[in-house]
Amino acid sequence: ATARARNDGYTLMLTADSAHVIGPALYKNPGFDPVKDFTPVAPVATAGYVLVAHPSFPANTVAEMVALAKASPGKYSIASAGNGTLNHLIGEMLQKAAGIQLQHIPYKGSAAAATDVVGGQVPLSVQSLPSAIAFIKAGKLKVLGVVNEKRVAALPDAPTIGETIKGFGQAPWYALFAPAGTPAPIVAQLQAEVARALEHKDVVEKLATVGCEPFKGTAAQLAALVQSDLPKWSRVVKDTGATVD
Incomplete structure (x- = not known):
């Protein structure tokens, strides 16, 4: 238009x-x-985009998540808003940069993906902060790392993924x-x-x-x-x- x-x-x-x-x-x-x-x-x-996990997920940092995934390739799944969406592509880029293999679970939208991570059906997801920040503040999702090249003002204490995986970062x-x-x-x-x-x-x-x-x-x-x-x-x-x- x-x-x-x-x-x-x-x-x-x-x-x-x-x-x-x-x-x-x-x-x-x-x-x-x-x-x-x-x-x-x-x-x-x-x-702001973040890698989030269900609170029960055994890793609390990107480094711990990478170690788990390397120990058990394909065991852990990662939810996205659908094939080809930005959070799907960021998830794929993360796997490539970290040298890990996760099982991609595409949903029909970010809300559905976030809801299933909150519910414990899927352990991981890359989410935009507009979609996830309410869950994060309520303690229903935990942040493993910030996708952006710099830390975001909304979560000043959350480290970027690039602080662990050098060169990784999107804006x-x-x-x-x-x-x-x-x-x-x-x-x-x-x-x-x-x-x-x-x-x-x-x-x-x-x-x-x-x-x-x-x-x-x-x-x-x-x-x-x-x-x-x-x-x-x-x-x-x-x-x-x-x-x-």
Whole structure:
């Protein structure tokens, strides 16, 4: 709908990297070109992602989980929101980086996956903080590690996976796009307004409540991010053999 809209600055799209740069690698015909059909406006936020476990899971850290998985390849399962979803791909990347083998259990959505980990049906899952933070704060899920490259403000004491597995880290993002050909002055004005909004204390606090943080940047930086992420996620999809249900 955004790709077909008038490029007058009045139709904008807030989207996630999972839809914008991973979707095109998963679907033969996604219905849009992530580069040609849109004008990048500004990044908005990064989402916290975590490797979580049921409280009874014998490992409390990434290192302990890796040791368990190496001792019993394929014994432990990991839930995702479905084949080809971001948390599935992150889980596959984690297994490759750690040299372990987990059994992938795809669900129809993050909520269903998180619910079954809370219920003890599956021991592990990669979850976004917006999906999992309520369970974490209630003690129904425990965090083994943060997927992001840096520790997240919502869980300052939780170590990153990269602190154990060097070089591992992802920064899932949300960003604002306009239809292709949106005039530069309009983009500049919108970018400035996004930057100003991300300085507001209430915006920062609201993002933090759902495990997100402001992601400040320019339209040019967002364009470069899209260009670098497209081949990266295409390789991940190919390497994992991920398919969409």
